[in-house]
Amino acid sequence: MTSVVTAGGISVTIRGPVVDEGETVLDRLVSDGVPGSLASRNAKLWGPDAAPLAARSLGWLGLPETSRSLAARLAGPAAEAREAGLDRVVLAGAGGPALATEAVCRTAGAELTVLDTTDPHEVSGVLAAGLERTLVVVTGDGLEAESLRRVFAGAFSEAGVTGGALARRFVVVADAGSSLEGAAREAGHHVVQAEPDVGGRFGALGVRALVPAALAGVDVNALLDEASRLAGTLRQPYDNPALALGAALGSSALAHRDKLVIADHGSGLAGFAGWAEQLVAGATGKQGKGLLPVVVEGVDSPGFELTGELRRVILGRRPDEPGPGREAGLSVAGPLGAQFLLWEYATAVAARVIGVDPFSEPDAGQSAAATAALLRSEEGAAPTVVRTPPALVSGAVEVHAPDDLLRGAGNLADAVDALIEAVPERGYLAVLAYLDRSGDAGAADLRALLAARAAKLRKRPAPVTFGWGPRHLHATGQFHKGGPPNGAFLQITGAVTADVPVPGRPHTLGELQLAQAFGDLRVLRSLPRPAARLHLLDRGEGIAQLRDALG
The missing domain is CATH 3.40.50.10490 (Glucose-6-phosphate isomerase like protein; domain 1)
Incomplete structure (x- = not known):
């Protein structure tokens, strides 16, 4: 049928x-x-407990029309960027808006670099490629965006970009009245106010997603036209x-x-x-x-x-x-x-x-809290990540996992197989790679290799997902902590050969990334979920070794 x-x-x-x-x-x-109630933005659709947050979160339904003013609001910053020869847009943001921007620009063929990472290798590559023509769009004040803003400001200053020229290298999207908006205006940056009633997950057609896309040359009105044609059917x-x-x-x-x-x-x-x-x-x-x-x-x-x-x-x-x-x-x-x-x-x-509230994120903050505890930023001290000896070392790969999970595994393939076997009934395996999306792109091949291996090892296949860290914290992180308790996790970290300091902070990007990985792993194991960490002493060799072990 x-x-x-x-x-x-x-x-x-x-x-x-x-x-x-x-x-x-x-x-x-x-x-x-429901069709009429949702189109009319009835906040009670998800129950009385969800209604207060829903009432502040349904603005996305009107974005196909309200976002049309964006082109006019960006006319000034866009003109200044063209005059200054700033034709390379870098987005420093995280979560749903960053992923939406990436999809918009990739689909349209527009040049845009999305940085929702703290990996120093990936950031260093972006800094080294055309800094003189770079415009940075900051779309939030989260850990990744704030760290990247500081890193880029420092890099511009070192390159001799100061004063008003430095201020014009940034466009900041911020909530009205937020500390980010105040700091951006004080610094002389262009500021675009975000919608007060649109959350990140549902904001694909909002300013956080469309500002960087528009500055990268995408015709966002055409995108809104496509959405408007569907909007007329939503009451039916x-x-x-x-x-x-x-x-x-x-x-x-x-x-x-x-x-x-x-x-x-x-x-x-x-x-x-x-x-x-x-x-x-x-x-x-x-x-x-x-x-x-x-x-x-x-x-x-x-x-x-x-x-x-x-x-x-x-x-x-x-x-x-x-x-x-x-x-x-x-x-x-x-x-x-x-x-x-x-x-x-x-x-x-x-x-x-x-029967859930689509706008709440009751469990998403656990990893951020664990990261903050490791960073101890309020004391101005370096991260307190404690490195424990690996349970197993195989070539360029260290295996860190509890003994009861590894079950006496003597090599890398056996260790991974032990984690696959630990996937609960009707569960899944998630690969969380705190690596460089560009330089370590081959890590993404592990998803298919693990899925094929799981199908051979188990009577029924185990679904395998793949996420880059810390991107996944803002993507599937809520599900991993708050969804059905049937996940197993393979976290991958890598050695840092060239770190990047974060101006005004006591830690580097590499230390921050490791704190995010350790903080997330700490939460997963506390739930408890089966979780192992593979640390690549050499990233390229380690990925190749993993592929060989799984293939």
Whole structure:
């Protein structure tokens, strides 16, 4: 059985048992008046306890129209940047807006460098490539953004950029009345005020995401036009693709198919799956519930095989068309602006079905608190990370894990196999790589290798996710701590050969990154979750050794 819902430039195809499951949930949503209530920004849709936060978080529904003033607001900074020859935009930010910006610019073919990392190797590479023509957009005051702002300010000063010229090298997006806004205005930076009623996860069409994209040369009004065409359908009880997708996602969770395995198959939306991953995981993963997105490399990749706990999702070709993946449960096609709004609406609907508040992040701050404790920044002291001896050393890889997890493993392959075997029933394995997304890009290949190995070792495959650290803290981090307690974690850190000081702070980027990794690992083990850390004494050799051990 196949159902196709098409409107507003979006096509959602639902096939197989999920058709009946989704229609049952859809009928209940319609009888409860959810389409009209959500479009009218009814904050009570997720229960009385969630209402106060929801009332301050539903501005994303109006962004297809309210964000149209952005081009005029950026006219001055854009003109100054052109006159100064600043044609290279670097985004210092984190979370959903940064991932949305990356998807927008990659899809449009616009040059943009997203830095949501504290890895000194990655940051050093960006600093060394065209600093003289760089404009930095800061989109928040989180740990990563604040550290990067300081690093870039120091680098500009060392390069002889001072005074007003230095001030014009930054565009800052900040909440009105925040300390970041005050500091930015005092420094003479261009400031764009963020919407007061839009959170990061649901802000793909807001200023935090669109300011850097617009400065990079993207026609953001075209993106908003795409979203506006879908916005006109959101009140409809039927022929509403966003409601249909939300019902299908929610019914999947109710049917215990709580892993959404997402594969792109010709969508043309580069980087979109990563943005959708952070949205769905962060909005639904709490109170021991949630949907875990598992982004795979393609429809033929290890981990896309259908099992009883998975719901397969294709971005692109419909499953009833010829080609790989035609038996997937869901597929979605349409332009990027509409897709952003579609998935935000559908995720909010799915959260209601699951019974969680989509806007809260009750567990996301645990890792940040652990990191702060390690940094001891309030005392002005260096980080207090305590390095313990490894349980096993194999070539360029140290293995750090409890003895009861390793179970006497004598080599690297055995150690990884022990962690795979420790994945709980109906659970998953998450790879958390605190490395350089560019220089250590080969680490991403580990996801498919681990998925294939897990399928051989276990009677049923274990879904394997991959996330770069500390990016994943703002993406799937909430799910890992607050979702179903069935995850196992393989953290990877790497030796630093050239560190970067953080001006005005007692720590370097390398020390900060290690504190973030240790803080996150400390929280995961306290929950408790099975977790091992692999430390690469040489990054290139270590990654190659891991691939050989798994291949």
